[in-house]
Amino acid sequence: MSRKISTKPPSGMRDFLPADIARREFVIAKVTEVYSRYGFVPLETPTIENLSTLLGKYGEEGDQLLYRLLHRRDSLARALAADDVSEATLADQGLRYDLTVPLARVTAQYSTLPKFFKRYQIQPVWRADRPGKGRFREFYQCDVDITGTTSLLAEAEVCGAVAEVLQSLGFDNFTIRLNHRALLRAMIRAAGIDVAQEGTALVAVDKLDKIGLEGVVKELEQRGIEAEQAGSLLGLMCCEDLLDPKSELHKLLAKIGCRNLMQWTVSGISAVSDFSEEELETRRNEMLLAYLARLLPQGDEAGQAAVKELTEVIGLLAHTPAGAHVSFSPHLARGLSYYTGAIFEIAVPDFGGSLGGGGRYDNLVGMFGKKDIPAVGFSLGLERILVVMEDRKMFPDLKVGPEVLVCWKGVSQQDVLKVTHALRRSGLRVEAYPEKTRKLGAQLKYADGLGVAFAAIIGPEEVEQGSVTLKHLTSGTQERVALGDAVDEAIARLSS
RNA sequence: GCGAAUAUAGCUCAGUAGGUUAGAGCGCUCGGUUGUGGUCCGAGAGGUCAUGGGUUCGAAUCCCAUUAUUCGCCCCA
Numbered sequence: 001m002s003r004k005i006s007t008k009p010p011s012g013m014r015d016f017l018p019a020d021i022a023r024r025e026f027v028i029a030k031v032t033e034v035y036s037r038y039g040f041v042p043l044e045t046p047t048i049e050n051l052s053t054l055l056g057k058y059g060e061e062g063d064q065l066l067y068r069l070l071h072r073r074d075s076l077a078r079a080l081a082a083d084d085v086s087e088a089t090l091a092d093q094g095l096r097y098d099l100t101v102p103l104a105r106v107t108a109q110y111s112t113l114p115k116f117f118k119r120y121q122i123q124p125v126w127r128a129d130r131p132g133k134g135r136f137r138e139f140y141q142c143d144v145d146i147t148g149t150t151s152l153l154a155e156a157e158v159c160g161a162v163a164e165v166l167q168s169l170g171f172d173n174f175t176i177r178l179n180h181r182a183l184l185r186a187m188i189r190a191a192g193i194d195v196a197q198e199g200t201a202l203v204a205v206d207k208l209d210k211i212g213l214e215g216v217v218k219e220l221e222q223r224g225i226e227a228e229q230a231g232s233l234l235g236l237m238c239c240e241d242l243l244d245p246k247s248e249l250h251k252l253l254a255k256i257g258c259r260n261l262m263q264w265t266v267s268g269i270s271a272v273s274d275f276s277e278e279e280l281e282t283r284r285n286e287m288l289l290a291y292l293a294r295l296l297p298q299g300d301e302a303g304q305a306a307v308k309e310l311t312e313v314i315g316l317l318a319h320t321p322a323g324a325h326v327s328f329s330p331h332l333a334r335g336l337s338y339y340t341g342a343i344f345e346i347a348v349p350d351f352g353g354s355l356g357g358g359g360r361y362d363n364l365v366g367m368f369g370k371k372d373i374p375a376v377g378f379s380l381g382l383e384r385i386l387v388v389m390e391d392r393k394m395f396p397d398l399k400v401g402p403e404v405l406v407c408w409k410g411v412s413q414q415d416v417l418k419v420t421h422a423l424r425r426s427g428l429r430v431e432a433y434p435e436k437t438r439k440l441g442a443q444l445k446y447a448d449g450l451g452v453a454f455a456a457i458i459g460p461e462e463v464e465q466g467s468v469t470l471k472h473l474t475s476g477t478q479e480r481v482a483l484g485d486a487v488d489e490a491i492a493r494l495s496s
Numbered sequence: 497g498c499g500a501a502u503a504u505a506g507c508u509c510a511g512u513a514g515g516u517u518a519g520a521g522c523g524c525u526c527g528g529u530u531g532u533g534g535u536c537c538g539a540g541a542g543g544u545c546a547u548g549g550g551u552u553c554g555a556a557u558c559c560c561a562u563u564a565u566u567c568g569c570c571c572c573a
Contacts, residue, residue, distance in 0.1 A: 130571085384573055469532095
Protein backbone atom coordinates (compact mmCIF):
# COMPACT_ATOMS: atom_id res chain seq x y z
CA MET A 1 0.00 0.00 0.00
CA SER A 2 1.26 3.43 -0.85
CA ARG A 3 0.98 6.33 1.50
CA LYS A 4 -2.48 7.43 2.52
CA ILE A 5 -3.75 10.29 0.41
CA SER A 6 -6.81 12.21 1.53
CA THR A 7 -9.79 11.18 -0.56
CA LYS A 8 -11.93 14.13 0.44
CA PRO A 9 -12.59 16.70 -2.25
CA PRO A 10 -10.99 20.10 -1.59
CA SER A 11 -12.67 22.20 1.05
CA GLY A 12 -15.85 23.83 -0.18
CA MET A 13 -16.11 21.54 -3.22
CA ARG A 14 -18.23 18.46 -3.58
CA ASP A 15 -18.58 15.21 -5.47
CA PHE A 16 -22.01 14.75 -6.93
CA LEU A 17 -23.02 11.13 -6.53
CA PRO A 18 -25.80 9.66 -8.70
CA ALA A 19 -28.59 10.52 -6.25
CA ASP A 20 -27.30 14.11 -6.01
CA ILE A 21 -27.20 14.41 -9.78
CA ALA A 22 -30.79 13.25 -10.01
CA ARG A 23 -31.93 16.07 -7.75
CA ARG A 24 -29.74 18.63 -9.48
CA GLU A 25 -30.99 17.62 -12.90
CA PHE A 26 -34.55 17.73 -11.69
CA VAL A 27 -34.11 21.38 -10.74
CA ILE A 28 -32.07 22.26 -13.82
CA ALA A 29 -34.71 20.74 -16.09
CA LYS A 30 -37.38 22.99 -14.57
CA VAL A 31 -35.14 26.04 -14.84
CA THR A 32 -34.32 25.52 -18.50
CA GLU A 33 -37.91 24.69 -19.33
CA VAL A 34 -39.21 27.95 -17.85
CA TYR A 35 -36.38 30.11 -19.13
CA SER A 36 -36.72 28.87 -22.69
CA ARG A 37 -40.46 29.44 -22.55
CA TYR A 38 -39.65 33.05 -21.69
CA GLY A 39 -37.56 33.27 -24.87
CA PHE A 40 -34.13 33.00 -23.28
CA VAL A 41 -31.39 31.12 -25.15
CA PRO A 42 -28.53 29.15 -23.62
CA LEU A 43 -24.95 30.32 -23.35
CA GLU A 44 -21.83 28.71 -21.97
CA THR A 45 -18.54 30.49 -21.37
CA PRO A 46 -15.11 29.18 -20.37
CA THR A 47 -14.27 28.20 -16.82
CA ILE A 48 -11.19 30.40 -17.05
CA GLU A 49 -11.24 34.07 -17.87
CA ASN A 50 -8.39 36.52 -18.17
CA LEU A 51 -7.85 38.43 -14.95
CA SER A 52 -8.27 41.66 -16.89
CA THR A 53 -11.85 40.54 -17.54
CA LEU A 54 -12.56 39.71 -13.92
CA LEU A 55 -10.68 42.28 -11.84
CA GLY A 56 -12.38 45.47 -10.79
CA LYS A 57 -15.91 44.23 -11.40
CA TYR A 58 -16.80 42.86 -8.00
CA GLY A 59 -15.32 45.42 -5.62
CA GLU A 60 -12.32 44.92 -3.42
CA GLU A 61 -13.77 41.98 -1.53
CA GLY A 62 -14.66 40.20 -4.71
CA ASP A 63 -11.23 40.65 -6.21
CA GLN A 64 -9.75 38.93 -3.17
CA LEU A 65 -12.06 35.97 -3.56
CA LEU A 66 -10.97 35.25 -7.13
CA TYR A 67 -9.23 31.95 -7.77
CA ARG A 68 -6.15 32.95 -9.68
CA LEU A 69 -4.10 30.86 -12.06
CA LEU A 70 -0.34 31.07 -12.15
CA HIS A 71 1.42 31.97 -15.36
CA ARG A 72 2.52 28.82 -17.19
CA ARG A 73 6.02 27.65 -18.04
CA ASP A 74 8.39 30.33 -19.31
CA SER A 75 6.24 33.29 -18.41
CA LEU A 76 6.01 31.94 -14.85
CA ALA A 77 9.79 31.77 -14.70
CA ARG A 78 9.97 35.36 -15.93
CA ALA A 79 7.38 36.49 -13.41
CA LEU A 80 9.26 34.80 -10.59
CA ALA A 81 12.53 36.38 -11.68
CA ALA A 82 11.10 39.90 -11.73
CA ASP A 83 11.93 42.40 -9.00
CA ASP A 84 8.42 42.75 -7.67
CA VAL A 85 6.93 39.32 -7.15
CA SER A 86 3.38 39.37 -5.82
CA GLU A 87 -0.02 37.78 -6.30
CA ALA A 88 -0.70 40.39 -8.95
CA THR A 89 2.36 39.65 -11.06
CA LEU A 90 2.27 35.85 -10.79
CA ALA A 91 -1.22 35.31 -12.14
CA ASP A 92 -2.83 36.29 -15.40
CA GLN A 93 -6.03 34.22 -15.44
CA GLY A 94 -8.69 33.19 -12.97
CA LEU A 95 -11.77 31.02 -12.53
CA ARG A 96 -15.01 32.80 -13.26
CA TYR A 97 -16.56 34.38 -10.18
CA ASP A 98 -20.06 34.74 -11.57
CA LEU A 99 -21.87 34.45 -14.89
CA THR A 100 -22.72 38.11 -15.30
CA VAL A 101 -19.26 39.42 -16.10
CA PRO A 102 -18.65 36.69 -18.71
CA LEU A 103 -21.97 37.65 -20.27
CA ALA A 104 -20.89 41.27 -20.34
CA ARG A 105 -17.68 40.24 -22.07
CA VAL A 106 -19.57 38.14 -24.61
CA THR A 107 -22.02 40.95 -25.23
CA ALA A 108 -19.18 43.38 -25.84
CA GLN A 109 -17.38 40.90 -28.11
CA TYR A 110 -20.04 39.73 -30.56
CA SER A 111 -21.83 42.38 -32.58
CA THR A 112 -23.89 39.68 -34.26
CA LEU A 113 -25.94 38.94 -31.19
CA PRO A 114 -29.56 40.05 -31.21
CA LYS A 115 -30.05 43.66 -30.18
CA PHE A 116 -31.90 42.40 -27.15
CA PHE A 117 -29.91 39.38 -26.09
CA LYS A 118 -31.89 37.20 -23.72
CA ARG A 119 -29.67 34.43 -22.44
CA TYR A 120 -29.73 31.90 -19.67
CA GLN A 121 -26.62 30.20 -18.36
CA ILE A 122 -26.26 27.37 -15.87
CA GLN A 123 -22.65 26.75 -14.96
CA PRO A 124 -20.44 26.55 -11.90
CA VAL A 125 -18.59 29.55 -10.53
CA TRP A 126 -15.72 29.66 -8.04
CA ARG A 127 -15.04 31.79 -5.02
CA ALA A 128 -12.09 31.37 -2.65
CA ASP A 129 -14.40 31.93 0.28
CA ARG A 130 -14.87 30.33 3.66
CA PRO A 131 -17.33 27.45 3.22
CA GLY A 132 -20.41 27.13 5.43
CA LYS A 133 -23.99 25.87 5.29
CA GLY A 134 -25.27 26.35 1.76
CA ARG A 135 -22.00 28.03 0.93
CA PHE A 136 -19.35 26.51 -1.26
CA ARG A 137 -16.25 27.40 -3.19
CA GLU A 138 -17.61 25.80 -6.32
CA PHE A 139 -21.29 26.26 -6.94
CA TYR A 140 -23.76 26.54 -9.78
CA GLN A 141 -25.63 29.62 -10.71
CA CYS A 142 -28.64 29.77 -13.01
CA ASP A 143 -28.63 33.19 -14.60
CA VAL A 144 -31.10 34.95 -16.85
CA ASP A 145 -30.23 38.31 -18.30
CA ILE A 146 -31.49 40.69 -20.94
CA THR A 147 -29.01 43.04 -22.55
CA GLY A 148 -29.57 45.98 -24.86
CA THR A 149 -32.50 47.74 -23.25
CA THR A 150 -33.22 50.07 -20.36
CA SER A 151 -36.91 49.27 -20.63
CA LEU A 152 -38.34 48.25 -17.28
CA LEU A 153 -40.19 45.50 -19.09
CA ALA A 154 -36.86 43.67 -18.90
CA GLU A 155 -36.90 43.89 -15.10
CA ALA A 156 -40.41 42.48 -15.12
CA GLU A 157 -39.40 39.64 -17.44
CA VAL A 158 -36.43 38.41 -15.43
CA CYS A 159 -38.31 38.62 -12.14
CA GLY A 160 -41.31 36.91 -13.68
CA ALA A 161 -39.14 34.10 -15.03
CA VAL A 162 -37.44 33.53 -11.70
CA ALA A 163 -40.73 33.55 -9.84
CA GLU A 164 -42.17 31.03 -12.26
CA VAL A 165 -39.16 28.76 -11.82
CA LEU A 166 -39.59 28.80 -8.05
CA GLN A 167 -43.31 28.15 -8.35
CA SER A 168 -42.77 25.24 -10.68
CA LEU A 169 -40.34 23.75 -8.16
CA GLY A 170 -43.00 23.95 -5.47
CA PHE A 171 -42.01 27.10 -3.59
CA ASP A 172 -45.00 29.19 -2.63
CA ASN A 173 -43.89 31.51 0.15
CA PHE A 174 -40.82 33.17 -1.29
CA THR A 175 -40.29 36.92 -1.42
CA ILE A 176 -38.58 38.90 -4.14
CA ARG A 177 -37.13 41.84 -2.31
CA LEU A 178 -36.73 44.92 -4.46
CA ASN A 179 -34.69 48.06 -4.08
CA HIS A 180 -32.75 50.52 -6.24
CA ARG A 181 -29.11 51.48 -6.21
CA ALA A 182 -29.87 55.14 -6.87
CA LEU A 183 -32.43 55.14 -4.09
CA LEU A 184 -29.89 53.77 -1.64
CA ARG A 185 -27.53 56.55 -2.61
CA ALA A 186 -30.28 59.16 -2.28
CA MET A 187 -31.14 57.93 1.20
CA ILE A 188 -27.51 58.15 2.21
CA ARG A 189 -27.33 61.70 0.89
CA ALA A 190 -30.55 62.62 2.62
CA ALA A 191 -29.21 61.27 5.90
CA GLY A 192 -26.29 63.64 5.58
CA ILE A 193 -23.71 60.93 5.12
CA ASP A 194 -20.71 61.51 2.88
CA VAL A 195 -21.08 59.65 -0.41
CA ALA A 196 -17.56 58.33 0.09
CA GLN A 197 -18.96 56.38 3.06
CA GLU A 198 -21.65 54.74 0.92
CA GLY A 199 -20.01 51.32 0.84
CA THR A 200 -19.34 51.07 4.55
CA ALA A 201 -22.78 52.41 5.42
CA LEU A 202 -24.51 49.82 3.26
CA VAL A 203 -22.49 46.97 4.75
CA ALA A 204 -23.64 48.00 8.22
CA VAL A 205 -27.27 48.39 7.23
CA ASP A 206 -27.20 45.03 5.51
CA LYS A 207 -26.71 43.43 8.93
CA LEU A 208 -29.94 44.89 10.23
CA ASP A 209 -31.74 41.56 10.36
CA LYS A 210 -28.88 40.06 12.30
CA ILE A 211 -27.85 42.73 14.80
CA GLY A 212 -30.94 44.92 15.08
CA LEU A 213 -31.41 48.67 14.96
CA GLU A 214 -29.16 49.50 17.91
CA GLY A 215 -26.49 47.21 16.53
CA VAL A 216 -26.49 49.02 13.20
CA VAL A 217 -26.20 52.42 14.86
CA LYS A 218 -23.28 51.15 16.91
CA GLU A 219 -21.66 49.66 13.84
CA LEU A 220 -22.11 52.88 11.87
CA GLU A 221 -20.63 54.90 14.72
CA GLN A 222 -17.61 52.63 14.73
CA ARG A 223 -17.20 53.48 11.08
CA GLY A 224 -17.20 57.18 11.81
CA ILE A 225 -20.81 58.03 11.09
CA GLU A 226 -22.55 60.06 13.77
CA ALA A 227 -25.51 58.66 15.63
CA GLU A 228 -27.94 61.19 14.26
CA GLN A 229 -26.99 60.50 10.67
CA ALA A 230 -27.09 56.79 11.33
CA GLY A 231 -30.54 57.21 12.83
CA SER A 232 -31.74 59.25 9.88
CA LEU A 233 -30.51 56.58 7.49
CA LEU A 234 -32.34 53.89 9.41
CA GLY A 235 -35.43 56.07 9.53
CA LEU A 236 -35.45 56.33 5.75
CA MET A 237 -34.56 52.70 5.10
CA CYS A 238 -37.08 51.33 7.53
CA CYS A 239 -39.69 54.01 6.95
CA GLU A 240 -42.43 51.43 7.19
CA ASP A 241 -41.75 51.27 10.93
CA LEU A 242 -42.05 55.06 11.21
CA LEU A 243 -45.73 54.70 10.49
CA ASP A 244 -46.11 53.01 13.85
CA PRO A 245 -45.40 55.51 16.65
CA LYS A 246 -44.87 52.64 19.08
CA SER A 247 -42.18 50.91 17.01
CA GLU A 248 -38.62 50.30 18.15
CA LEU A 249 -37.44 52.60 15.41
CA HIS A 250 -39.54 55.48 16.71
CA LYS A 251 -38.14 55.05 20.19
CA LEU A 252 -34.62 54.83 18.87
CA LEU A 253 -34.89 58.00 16.79
CA ALA A 254 -36.47 59.85 19.69
CA LYS A 255 -33.63 58.73 21.92
CA ILE A 256 -30.99 59.81 19.44
CA GLY A 257 -32.81 63.11 19.00
CA CYS A 258 -33.43 62.87 15.27
CA ARG A 259 -34.49 66.31 14.05
CA ASN A 260 -36.60 64.97 11.21
CA LEU A 261 -38.68 62.62 13.30
CA MET A 262 -41.66 64.94 13.73
CA GLN A 263 -41.80 65.99 10.11
CA TRP A 264 -41.34 62.40 8.91
CA THR A 265 -44.18 61.22 11.09
CA VAL A 266 -46.44 63.86 9.61
CA SER A 267 -45.39 62.87 6.07
CA GLY A 268 -46.24 59.29 6.94
CA ILE A 269 -49.75 60.19 7.99
CA SER A 270 -50.28 62.11 4.79
CA ALA A 271 -48.82 59.32 2.63
CA VAL A 272 -51.08 56.75 4.24
CA SER A 273 -54.12 59.00 3.85
CA ASP A 274 -53.91 58.68 0.06
CA PHE A 275 -54.76 55.01 0.32
CA SER A 276 -57.90 53.34 1.58
CA GLU A 277 -57.58 50.84 4.40
CA GLU A 278 -58.01 47.96 2.01
CA GLU A 279 -55.40 49.34 -0.35
CA LEU A 280 -52.87 49.56 2.46
CA GLU A 281 -52.92 45.78 2.56
CA THR A 282 -52.77 45.13 -1.15
CA ARG A 283 -50.69 48.09 -2.26
CA ARG A 284 -48.14 48.27 0.51
CA ASN A 285 -45.26 48.62 -1.95
CA GLU A 286 -46.75 51.65 -3.71
CA MET A 287 -47.66 53.29 -0.43
CA LEU A 288 -44.12 52.91 0.91
CA LEU A 289 -42.67 54.31 -2.28
CA ALA A 290 -45.01 57.27 -2.11
CA TYR A 291 -43.98 57.80 1.48
CA LEU A 292 -40.30 57.63 0.61
CA ALA A 293 -40.83 60.13 -2.19
CA ARG A 294 -41.98 62.57 0.49
CA LEU A 295 -39.11 61.81 2.82
CA LEU A 296 -36.45 62.47 0.19
CA PRO A 297 -35.73 66.09 -0.77
CA GLN A 298 -37.90 67.10 -3.72
CA GLY A 299 -34.81 68.49 -5.41
CA ASP A 300 -33.05 65.13 -5.38
CA GLU A 301 -33.84 64.17 -8.94
CA ALA A 302 -31.91 60.93 -8.95
CA GLY A 303 -33.67 59.74 -5.82
CA GLN A 304 -37.11 60.74 -7.03
CA ALA A 305 -36.43 59.09 -10.40
CA ALA A 306 -35.46 55.89 -8.62
CA VAL A 307 -38.71 55.93 -6.66
CA LYS A 308 -40.63 56.46 -9.88
CA GLU A 309 -38.80 53.61 -11.56
CA LEU A 310 -39.52 51.21 -8.74
CA THR A 311 -43.15 52.21 -8.75
CA GLU A 312 -43.29 51.40 -12.45
CA VAL A 313 -41.49 48.09 -11.98
CA ILE A 314 -43.94 47.08 -9.28
CA GLY A 315 -46.81 48.05 -11.55
CA LEU A 316 -45.41 45.85 -14.31
CA LEU A 317 -44.63 42.96 -12.01
CA ALA A 318 -48.28 42.79 -11.04
CA HIS A 319 -48.82 41.27 -14.50
CA THR A 320 -46.19 38.53 -14.02
CA PRO A 321 -45.93 35.50 -11.73
CA ALA A 322 -43.67 37.63 -9.52
CA GLY A 323 -46.48 40.05 -8.70
CA ALA A 324 -47.68 38.43 -5.51
CA HIS A 325 -44.15 37.91 -4.22
CA VAL A 326 -42.50 41.26 -4.67
CA SER A 327 -41.74 43.34 -1.63
CA PHE A 328 -40.15 46.76 -1.72
CA SER A 329 -37.28 46.64 0.81
CA PRO A 330 -35.53 49.99 1.10
CA HIS A 331 -32.77 48.54 3.27
CA LEU A 332 -31.82 45.83 0.80
CA ALA A 333 -28.24 46.38 -0.33
CA ARG A 334 -26.39 43.89 -2.48
CA GLY A 335 -22.67 43.48 -2.44
CA LEU A 336 -21.68 43.43 -6.06
CA SER A 337 -20.53 46.84 -7.11
CA TYR A 338 -21.64 46.76 -10.73
CA TYR A 339 -25.36 47.30 -10.13
CA THR A 340 -26.73 50.64 -11.26
CA GLY A 341 -30.51 50.43 -11.00
CA ALA A 342 -33.08 48.10 -9.54
CA ILE A 343 -31.70 45.31 -7.36
CA PHE A 344 -33.43 42.08 -6.35
CA GLU A 345 -32.97 39.33 -3.87
CA ILE A 346 -34.97 36.20 -3.10
CA ALA A 347 -35.74 35.29 0.47
CA VAL A 348 -37.56 32.30 1.91
CA PRO A 349 -38.64 31.91 5.53
CA ASP A 350 -36.36 30.04 7.92
CA PHE A 351 -33.31 30.28 5.72
CA GLY A 352 -30.55 32.75 6.34
CA GLY A 353 -29.04 33.87 3.09
CA SER A 354 -30.80 34.28 -0.20
CA LEU A 355 -31.78 31.88 -2.96
CA GLY A 356 -30.67 34.33 -5.56
CA GLY A 357 -30.28 37.92 -6.52
CA GLY A 358 -29.85 40.27 -9.37
CA GLY A 359 -30.31 43.71 -10.69
CA ARG A 360 -29.68 46.21 -13.42
CA TYR A 361 -26.12 46.91 -14.49
CA ASP A 362 -26.01 49.47 -17.27
CA ASN A 363 -22.27 50.21 -17.18
CA LEU A 364 -20.71 46.76 -16.96
CA VAL A 365 -20.54 46.01 -20.69
CA GLY A 366 -19.05 49.46 -21.26
CA MET A 367 -16.21 48.59 -18.88
CA PHE A 368 -14.77 46.48 -21.66
CA GLY A 369 -14.01 49.67 -23.52
CA LYS A 370 -16.71 49.32 -26.13
CA LYS A 371 -20.04 51.03 -26.28
CA ASP A 372 -22.29 50.98 -23.25
CA ILE A 373 -24.95 48.32 -23.39
CA PRO A 374 -27.52 48.32 -20.60
CA ALA A 375 -28.53 45.04 -19.01
CA VAL A 376 -30.54 43.49 -16.24
CA GLY A 377 -30.42 39.99 -14.85
CA PHE A 378 -31.27 37.58 -12.12
CA SER A 379 -29.18 34.76 -10.71
CA LEU A 380 -30.51 31.73 -8.86
CA GLY A 381 -28.18 29.81 -6.58
CA LEU A 382 -28.69 26.16 -7.44
CA GLU A 383 -27.18 24.75 -4.24
CA ARG A 384 -29.23 27.08 -2.06
CA ILE A 385 -32.37 25.90 -3.78
CA LEU A 386 -31.29 22.29 -3.32
CA VAL A 387 -30.50 22.79 0.37
CA VAL A 388 -33.91 24.30 1.05
CA MET A 389 -35.77 21.74 -1.07
CA GLU A 390 -34.01 18.92 0.75
CA ASP A 391 -34.73 20.43 4.17
CA ARG A 392 -38.39 20.72 3.25
CA LYS A 393 -38.58 17.38 1.47
CA MET A 394 -39.85 18.99 -1.70
CA PHE A 395 -38.42 16.38 -4.08
CA PRO A 396 -40.62 13.74 -5.66
CA ASP A 397 -39.35 10.19 -5.77
CA LEU A 398 -36.62 10.45 -8.39
CA LYS A 399 -35.83 7.24 -10.19
CA VAL A 400 -32.17 6.67 -10.70
CA GLY A 401 -30.32 3.61 -11.93
CA PRO A 402 -31.57 0.36 -13.44
CA GLU A 403 -35.00 -1.08 -12.69
CA VAL A 404 -34.08 -4.66 -13.62
CA LEU A 405 -31.03 -6.74 -12.73
CA VAL A 406 -30.42 -9.84 -14.82
CA CYS A 407 -29.37 -12.69 -12.49
CA TRP A 408 -28.09 -15.88 -14.01
CA LYS A 409 -26.72 -19.31 -13.26
CA GLY A 410 -25.75 -22.22 -15.42
CA VAL A 411 -25.96 -20.26 -18.67
CA SER A 412 -23.38 -18.66 -20.93
CA GLN A 413 -22.49 -14.97 -20.90
CA GLN A 414 -23.76 -14.78 -24.49
CA ASP A 415 -27.17 -15.91 -23.27
CA VAL A 416 -27.03 -13.29 -20.51
CA LEU A 417 -26.39 -10.51 -23.01
CA LYS A 418 -29.08 -11.80 -25.33
CA VAL A 419 -31.73 -11.64 -22.62
CA THR A 420 -30.43 -8.32 -21.28
CA HIS A 421 -30.79 -6.70 -24.69
CA ALA A 422 -34.19 -8.22 -25.24
CA LEU A 423 -35.32 -6.58 -22.01
CA ARG A 424 -33.75 -3.26 -22.98
CA ARG A 425 -35.70 -3.35 -26.23
CA SER A 426 -38.83 -3.25 -24.08
CA GLY A 427 -37.67 0.14 -22.88
CA LEU A 428 -36.50 -1.03 -19.46
CA ARG A 429 -33.35 0.17 -17.74
CA VAL A 430 -31.46 -3.07 -17.36
CA GLU A 431 -28.19 -4.13 -15.78
CA ALA A 432 -26.68 -7.59 -16.06
CA TYR A 433 -24.85 -9.15 -13.10
CA PRO A 434 -21.34 -9.22 -14.52
CA GLU A 435 -19.75 -12.15 -12.72
CA LYS A 436 -20.36 -15.84 -12.45
CA THR A 437 -21.40 -16.74 -8.90
CA ARG A 438 -21.92 -20.00 -7.15
CA LYS A 439 -25.09 -18.78 -5.43
CA LEU A 440 -28.02 -17.00 -6.96
CA GLY A 441 -28.72 -15.49 -3.55
CA ALA A 442 -25.65 -13.31 -3.82
CA GLN A 443 -27.02 -11.79 -7.02
CA LEU A 444 -30.43 -11.17 -5.49
CA LYS A 445 -28.78 -9.52 -2.53
CA TYR A 446 -26.89 -7.29 -4.90
CA ALA A 447 -30.15 -6.48 -6.70
CA ASP A 448 -31.62 -5.49 -3.38
CA GLY A 449 -28.75 -3.16 -2.63
CA LEU A 450 -29.01 -1.58 -6.06
CA GLY A 451 -32.63 -0.78 -5.40
CA VAL A 452 -33.94 -2.33 -8.61
CA ALA A 453 -37.60 -3.26 -8.64
CA PHE A 454 -37.13 -6.54 -10.50
CA ALA A 455 -34.69 -9.37 -10.84
CA ALA A 456 -34.78 -11.19 -14.18
CA ILE A 457 -33.56 -14.69 -13.45
CA ILE A 458 -32.33 -16.96 -16.20
CA GLY A 459 -31.05 -20.49 -16.09
CA PRO A 460 -30.85 -23.33 -18.56
CA GLU A 461 -34.59 -23.84 -18.59
CA GLU A 462 -35.42 -20.23 -19.39
CA VAL A 463 -32.80 -20.13 -22.14
CA GLU A 464 -34.19 -23.32 -23.55
CA GLN A 465 -37.73 -21.93 -23.86
CA GLY A 466 -36.74 -18.27 -24.61
CA SER A 467 -38.30 -17.07 -21.36
CA VAL A 468 -37.27 -15.21 -18.25
CA THR A 469 -38.32 -15.43 -14.62
CA LEU A 470 -39.30 -11.98 -13.36
CA LYS A 471 -39.17 -11.54 -9.64
CA HIS A 472 -40.69 -8.50 -8.01
CA LEU A 473 -38.34 -7.83 -5.14
CA THR A 474 -40.58 -5.96 -2.73
CA SER A 475 -43.40 -8.50 -2.88
CA GLY A 476 -41.27 -11.54 -3.60
CA THR A 477 -43.73 -12.84 -6.19
CA GLN A 478 -42.39 -14.08 -9.49
CA GLU A 479 -43.54 -15.28 -12.89
CA ARG A 480 -41.91 -17.01 -15.78
CA VAL A 481 -42.82 -15.32 -19.06
CA ALA A 482 -41.70 -15.44 -22.68
CA LEU A 483 -39.38 -12.68 -23.81
CA GLY A 484 -41.11 -9.89 -25.71
CA ASP A 485 -44.43 -8.21 -25.04
CA ALA A 486 -45.22 -10.64 -22.24
CA VAL A 487 -42.44 -8.99 -20.21
CA ASP A 488 -44.16 -5.58 -20.18
CA GLU A 489 -47.42 -7.15 -19.13
CA ALA A 490 -45.78 -9.15 -16.36
CA ILE A 491 -43.95 -6.09 -15.07
CA ALA A 492 -47.18 -4.12 -14.95
CA ARG A 493 -48.96 -7.01 -13.23
CA LEU A 494 -46.29 -7.58 -10.62
CA SER A 495 -45.79 -3.90 -9.87
CA SER A 496 -49.41 -3.29 -8.99
C1' G B 497 -8.02 37.29 8.11
C1' C B 498 -9.58 36.54 13.84
C1' G B 499 -11.71 33.30 17.79
C1' A B 500 -13.46 28.34 19.63
C1' A B 501 -13.99 23.11 19.27
C1' U B 502 -12.90 18.40 17.14
C1' A B 503 -9.51 14.46 14.72
C1' U B 504 -9.93 6.43 17.00
C1' A B 505 -12.33 0.62 11.54
C1' G B 506 -15.58 2.04 5.11
C1' C B 507 -19.67 4.93 8.25
C1' U B 508 -21.56 6.63 13.32
C1' C B 509 -19.14 6.69 17.70
C1' A B 510 -17.27 4.34 22.84
C1' G B 511 -12.60 4.19 25.17
C1' U B 512 -8.54 9.61 30.89
C1' A B 513 -6.67 8.86 38.31
C1' G B 514 -1.37 7.17 31.59
C1' G B 515 -0.70 0.20 32.15
C1' U B 516 -1.10 -6.65 28.64
C1' U B 517 -3.45 -8.15 22.39
C1' A B 518 -7.80 -0.58 21.29
C1' G B 519 -13.93 -1.88 21.39
C1' A B 520 -19.46 -1.54 19.82
C1' G B 521 -23.36 -0.83 16.19
C1' C B 522 -24.01 -0.54 11.03
C1' G B 523 -21.61 -2.02 6.54
C1' C B 524 -18.36 -5.75 4.12
C1' U B 525 -16.63 -11.18 3.20
C1' C B 526 -17.61 -16.35 4.08
C1' G B 527 -20.80 -20.26 5.94
C1' G B 528 -25.98 -22.37 7.62
C1' U B 529 -25.00 -28.24 0.60
C1' U B 530 -28.77 -28.38 -5.44
C1' G B 531 -31.92 -21.87 -8.84
C1' U B 532 -34.04 -17.20 -4.71
C1' G B 533 -32.47 -11.58 -1.49
C1' G B 534 -34.46 -8.64 2.89
C1' U B 535 -35.11 -11.58 8.87
C1' C B 536 -32.30 -15.05 11.93
C1' C B 537 -27.73 -17.83 13.54
C1' G B 538 -22.32 -18.64 13.25
C1' A B 539 -17.37 -17.22 11.66
C1' G B 540 -13.95 -13.62 9.56
C1' A B 541 -11.44 -9.44 7.45
C1' G B 542 -10.58 -4.38 8.50
C1' G B 543 -7.15 0.61 12.76
C1' U B 544 1.06 2.80 12.96
C1' C B 545 -5.73 5.90 17.46
C1' A B 546 -4.65 12.89 11.75
C1' U B 547 0.95 14.07 11.16
C1' G B 548 5.64 15.39 13.65
C1' G B 549 8.06 16.17 18.17
C1' G B 550 8.22 16.15 23.72
C1' U B 551 7.24 14.25 29.03
C1' U B 552 7.34 8.98 30.97
C1' C B 553 9.70 2.56 32.62
C1' G B 554 5.15 2.88 29.65
C1' A B 555 0.94 7.58 25.65
C1' A B 556 -5.26 6.83 21.82
C1' U B 557 -5.05 9.21 26.86
C1' C B 558 -0.60 14.63 29.28
C1' C B 559 2.27 18.98 26.67
C1' C B 560 3.87 21.67 22.02
C1' A B 561 3.75 22.38 16.73
C1' U B 562 1.59 21.28 11.93
C1' U B 563 -2.48 19.87 8.89
C1' A B 564 -7.59 18.94 8.13
C1' U B 565 -12.66 19.40 9.55
C1' U B 566 -16.79 21.90 12.07
C1' C B 567 -19.01 26.26 14.39
C1' G B 568 -19.09 31.69 15.32
C1' C B 569 -17.11 36.84 13.24
C1' C B 570 -16.42 38.97 8.18
C1' C B 571 -18.52 38.52 3.36
C1' C B 572 -21.69 36.22 -0.12
C1' A B 573 -25.60 32.45 -4.22
